[in-house]
Amino acid sequence: MGKLYNAIFSAGVAFVLACLMIGVKLNTDGTTLQVTGASTEQWAWIIGGIALVFFSQIFADQIDTAFGKIPKPTVSHFLPEGDKMAQLKPWLMAGVFVCMVIWPFMVSRGSVDLATLALIYIMLGLGLNIVVGLAGLLDLGYVAFYAVGAYTYALLSQYFDMSFWICLPISAGMAALFGFILGFPVLRLRGDYLAIVTLGFGEIIRILLNNWTAVTGGPNGISGIDKPALFGLEFTRRSKDGATLFHEYFGIDYSSSYKVIFLYLIAVVLVAFVIFVINRLMRMPIGRAWEALREDEIACRSLGLNRTAIKLSAFTIGASTAGFAGSFFAARQGFISPESFTFIESAIILAIVVLGGMGSQIGVILAAIIMTILPELAREFSEYRMLLFGLTMVLMMRWRPQGLVPMKRPVLELK
Amino acid sequence: MSQLLLDVNGLTMQFGGLVAVNKVNLTVKNRQIVSVIGPNGAGKTTVFNCLSGFYIPTAGSVMFKGKEIAGMKDFQISRQGLVRTFQHVRLFSNMTVIENMLVAQHRHLNTGLLAGLFKTPSYRRLEQEAMDRAIFWLKEVDLLDSANRESGNLSYGQQRRLEIARCMVTQPELLMLDEPAAGLNPNETKELDELIIKLRDEHEISILLIEHDMGLVMGISDHIYVIAQGTPLADGNADDIKNNPDVIKAYLGES
Numbered sequence A: 001m002g003k004l005y006n007a008i009f010s011a012g013v014a015f016v017l018a019c020l021m022i023g024v025k026l027n028t029d030g031t032t033l034q035v036t037g038a039s040t041e042q043w044a045w046i047i048g049g050i051a052l053v054f055f056s057q058i059f060a061d062q063i064d065t066a067f068g069k070i071p072k073p074t075v076s077h078f079l080p081e082g083d084k085m086a087q088l089k090p091w092l093m094a095g096v097f098v099c100m101v102i103w104p105f106m107v108s109r110g111s112v113d114l115a116t117l118a119l120i121y122i123m124l125g126l127g128l129n130i131v132v133g134l135a136g137l138l139d140l141g142y143v144a145f146y147a148v149g150a151y152t153y154a155l156l157s158q159y160f161d162m163s164f165w166i167c168l169p170i171s172a173g174m175a176a177l178f179g180f181i182l183g184f185p186v187l188r189l190r191g192d193y194l195a196i197v198t199l200g201f202g203e204i205i206r207i208l209l210n211n212w213t214a215v216t217g218g219p220n221g222i223s224g225i226d227k228p229a230l231f232g233l234e235f236t237r238r239s240k241d242g243a244t245l246f247h248e249y250f251g252i253d254y255s256s257s258y259k260v261i262f263l264y265l266i267a268v269v270l271v272a273f274v275i276f277v278i279n280r281l282m283r284m285p286i287g288r289a290w291e292a293l294r295e296d297e298i299a300c301r302s303l304g305l306n307r308t309a310i311k312l313s314a315f316t317i318g319a320s321t322a323g324f325a326g327s328f329f330a331a332r333q334g335f336i337s338p339e340s341f342t343f344i345e346s347a348i349i350l351a352i353v354v355l356g357g358m359g360s361q362i363g364v365i366l367a368a369i370i371m372t373i374l375p376e377l378a379r380e381f382s383e384y385r386m387l388l389f390g391l392t393m394v395l396m397m398r399w400r401p402q403g404l405v406p407m408k409r410p411v412l413e414l415k
Numbered sequence B: 001m002s003q004l005l006l007d008v009n010g011l012t013m014q015f016g017g018l019v020a021v022n023k024v025n026l027t028v029k030n031r032q033i034v035s036v037i038g039p040n041g042a043g044k045t046t047v048f049n050c051l052s053g054f055y056i057p058t059a060g061s062v063m064f065k066g067k068e069i070a071g072m073k074d075f076q077i078s079r080q081g082l083v084r085t086f087q088h089v090r091l092f093s094n095m096t097v098i099e100n101m102l103v104a105q106h107r108h109l110n111t112g113l114l115a116g117l118f119k120t121p122s123y124r125r126l127e128q129e130a131m132d133r134a135i136f137w138l139k140e141v142d143l144l145d146s147a148n149r150e151s152g153n154l155s156y157g158q159q160r161r162l163e164i165a166r167c168m169v170t171q172p173e174l175l176m177l178d179e180p181a182a183g184l185n186p187n188e189t190k191e192l193d194e195l196i197i198k199l200r201d202e203h204e205i206s207i208l209l210i211e212h213d214m215g216l217v218m219g220i221s222d223h224i225y226v227i228a229q230g231t232p233l234a235d236g237n238a239d240d241i242k243n244n245p246d247v248i249k250a251y252l253g254e255s
């Protein structure tokens, strides 16, 4: 009986929400508002959806058992044993890296461009993974640091004509500074407060960028941001200020795909750098302290660990990674506006971390690739993107809460 | 005065209307084992929480090595050389035994970002020293064979010993143990007894002990404090306490 009640209640809620969101539309007709109903086809969808909610509630138990029967994929089956794995790993990494470098020369420009985007999300995912996965701090405004990085490069490049390579560390530093300033008072708070404050911070930064028109150009954003150059060689067709051009220097015809491939290669190097740093961090005292703090904060305090400082370090390092990704993003796009840094972006990055498996680098990389490539492949479904996105999250939570590839910590062993 | 390691005066801790600790005085000298006993809920753990900075005492002073530490932050106090264990074991249970030992030495390591990324000589040296200290203390508590095991998988007695080793590796001068014998079998209790005496005699530290196992307390304590309902009841050596009518009454209940 309880089940039937549940099902009716859920269907009712679904009906109300669907009616409000899809069923009626407000159109402006001159100065008056007109309410129009949905088309028959849309109503069919709505009713179908409600029926789905109703029956999934009634058969919840059966669905659960059915899910339980699906064998859980274990990646470890496909991988060789521990010892062999350790020997193979450097070779494997080198192989992957070489493939990543050769690959863009064999595929279309569009694919390379998409891969570059995926690499940006990998960077962001890895950065947020430090904060959420390794240090256990829920940051809902991560995109703010991404924005700080992007705008730092855009502004420095526009007002002071500074090159990408100089701005890259400056952007990371700037984002780290923001992380530090925000984290210092906030990290003393309990977890839930941190989530709320970071959420607010993300919005504040976006609104600030939107309204500080004199400097940031407001909603119009900043355009014509310089692309990175290779040892001073630029990738544009014609030289703006007499700088040497890449294709002239090598005496080859101009092609815009050089630029795309070059950007992709920079992204590969940046991601490799981030992975290297995080891998070292996890084996360093600070990485161990993050883990320890996540396990037992009270024990940490009793052993003389300053928890605020340790959390702050994770928060700051995570922020600097976003700054890194941000300045590269600005350079790749050539145009940025506050539109690129909305809350939904934070949510996507967080989803990448959760989907991949908190703390797990391979998982986060996989999830970032999936999250960037799938929407591109399924363009027709773009309207339902958020819906599918939500559905995946629900299924993951239900079925595999530890993420695609659960975290495996590098364990220090005594020989 | 200078020979007092810990000197607690009029320590009071109030939670709303409840006075959990009421004007407790306590002194610990160098190389002494001092015990605090009392019935359940007497406020013993609360005293520890005040001394170690987890609670800020409502009133009273806590002098450690001649310096006021009441009101200091918990991590600062433990850096002064006063560390504690917990009534319920608190290990980093997903980490290995050796990792537990290294986390405890966090502040003795080179935690600089660049030093760690580039593995500078100073970083390596400090890491090695920490490793050596960890091995030394694991040997002392007979856990070296389990160094690579996940600490959550150790037996209860081993976990208790690891918690003590993890404190010792921070090089404290006063070790506070909150019911270290709880849940141990008689054999393990005897080993613990020997370990505590060894810490005092060989490693020259002082120990403040909370314990319900009267055999253990009476056997090893240089001085014993009894508190009941947060208030000091008696103090003295084992014989004084055993024959004190107030103490007997507090333990056996009014009748």
Ligand SMILES: Nc1ncnc2c1ncn2[C@@H]1O[C@H](COP(=O)(O)OP(=O)(O)OP(=O)(O)O)[C@@H](O)[C@H]1O
Pocket: B015, B018, B020, B038, B039, B040, B041, B042, B043, B044, B045, B046, B047, B087
């Ligand atoms: N944070 C707190 N807030 C409110 N009351 C507390 C708090 N901590 C302890 N108390 C109260 O203080 C009193 C003393 O508790 P405490 O844990 O110190 O006793 P104990 O002597 O360690 O007992 P046991 O032998 O059972 O461990 C108890 O009545 C307890 O409820």
Ligand SMILES: [Mg+2]
Pocket: B044, B045, B046, B087
């Ligand atoms: Mg207690």
